[in-house]
Amino acid sequence: EPEVTQTPSHQVTQMGQEVILRCVPxxxxxxxxxxxxxxxxxxxxxxxxxxxxxxEKSEIFDDQFSVERPDGSNFTLKIRSTKLEDSAMYxxxxxEWDRVDTGELFFGEGSRLTVL
Amino acid sequence: xxxxxQLGSHVSVSEGALVLLRCNYSSSVPPYLFWYVQYPNQGLxxxxxxxxxxxxxxxxNGFEAEFKKSETSFHLTKPSAHMSDAAEYFCAVTxxxxxxxxxxxxxxxxxxx
Numbered sequence: 001e002p003e004v005t006q007t008p009s010h011q012v013t014q015m016g017q018e019v020i021l022r023c024v025p026x027x028x029x030x031x032x033x034x035x036x037x038x039x040x041x042x043x044x045x046x047x048x049x050x051x052x053x054x055x056e057k058s059e060i061f062d063d064q065f066s067v068e069r070p071d072g073s074n075f076t077l078k079i080r081s082t083k084l085e086d087s088a089m090y091x092x093x094x095x096e097w098d099r100v101d102t103g104e105l106f107f108g109e110g111s112r113l114t115v116l
Numbered sequence: 117x118x119x120x121x122q123l124g125s126h127v128s129v130s131e132g133a134l135v136l137l138r139c140n141y142s143s144s145v146p147p148y149l150f151w152y153v154q155y156p157n158q159g160l161x162x163x164x165x166x167x168x169x170x171x172x173x174x175x176x177n178g179f180e181a182e183f184k185k186s187e188t189s190f191h192l193t194k195p196s197a198h199m200s201d202a203a204e205y206f207c208a209v210t211x212x213x214x215x216x217x218x219x220x221x222x223x224x225x226x227x228x229x
Contacts, residue, residue, distance in 0.1 A: 004159065033215070043160070043206060045216035056215045091159060098215070105217070107152075107159035 002026045004108035006092050012114045016081050021111045023075045023092030032075045033093040033105065034067065036060075043091070049075065050098065082115045089113075118143045120190075120207045122220035130228050135179075135194040137223045139207030142188065149190040150208040150217065151181055160206065166190060177201070202227045 005024045013019050025032050034046040047057040049067050064086075066078045075094075079086055089110040123138040141147055148167050152160040164175025171183040177200075181192045192205060207220040 031215070035217075035219075042221045043208075043219040045218070048215040058216065093159075099212075104162050104165075105160075107161070109157065109159045 002106075004092055004094055004106050006090075006108035006111045008111055009109070010112045010114070012116065013082055015084060015115055019079045019082055019086075019113060021077045021079075021090050021092075021113070023077075023094075023108055024073050025075055025092070025094030026096075026106055027073070029094035029096050029106070031055075031095045031098055032067075032069070033095075034077045035091040035093065035107075036088040037091065037110075038085075038088040046077070046090075079113075082113075084115050087113055087115045118147060118209045118211060118218050120149075120209045120218065120220040122205075122207050122223050124223050125221065126224045126226065128226040128228060129197045131199055132196050135192070135197045135201065135225065137192040137205050137207075137225065139181075139190045139192065139220060140188050141190060141207075141209050143209060143211065145211050147209045147211055149181075149183060150210075151175065151179070151190075151192050152206045152208060152219075154204045154206065154222075156203070163192070163205075197225075197227045199227050199229065201225060 007022045032049045037043045047061045048055045064080045068076050091110045092108045093105045119142045121140045150165045151163040154160050164173045166183045174180045179194045204222045204224045206222045208217040
């Protein structure tokens with residue numbers, strides 16, 4: 001069964017360092033997303049991406065964050081200068097269709113980021 | 117703005133008992149509503165969704181949910197709990213034209229033998 005894969009599963013970094021989280025979406029999917037979940041809090045939307053452009057983003061997704069599809073298979077989330085409050089589980093998701101009422105979001109297992 | 121509230125961060129039931137996980141939504145426009153399940157060390161998986169068709173929605177693993185506009189609710193039920201149902205369950209809402217899902221805080225379901 002096709003699945004979304006994320007690497008690394010866990011990353012520990014020092015405050016101020018750059019981090020790149022990687023995702024391989026399902027191969028025929030065109031719409032990509034990042035969500036995050038701070039421990040004990042809700043899953044929060046960060047950004048959606050289609051056709052090499054951000055299609056929607058939340059207020060969390062500030063200038064410290066960027067996304068990229070560097071090749072035909074990977075989708076990355078970069079945090080330029082990590083803060084303690086960036087510690088969270090980051091989920092990548094992909095879908096075949098743009099409309100959530102017709103297309104299911106498929107989530108990866110998550111990348112846990114710990115900022116010290 | 118849209119939001120969902122899940123009542124009860126932890127629910128414990130006996131195997132074979134009814135499962136009822138509560139979700140109330142707030143939305144000024146017709147909502148699309150979802151239930152996702154997260155098993156340990158796995159990503160979120162769609163259980164079922166309401167997108168303005170039938171108000172009683174059936175999902176995977178014997179779960180169903182009923183959209184009640186008058187009560188602004190979308191509670192998740194299963195007639196008979198199984199040990200394998202132990203997981204965290206998330207209610208989520210969005211609306212037409214949006215791509216972002218707004219999630220609730222989740223309910224952890226424990227199933228006792």
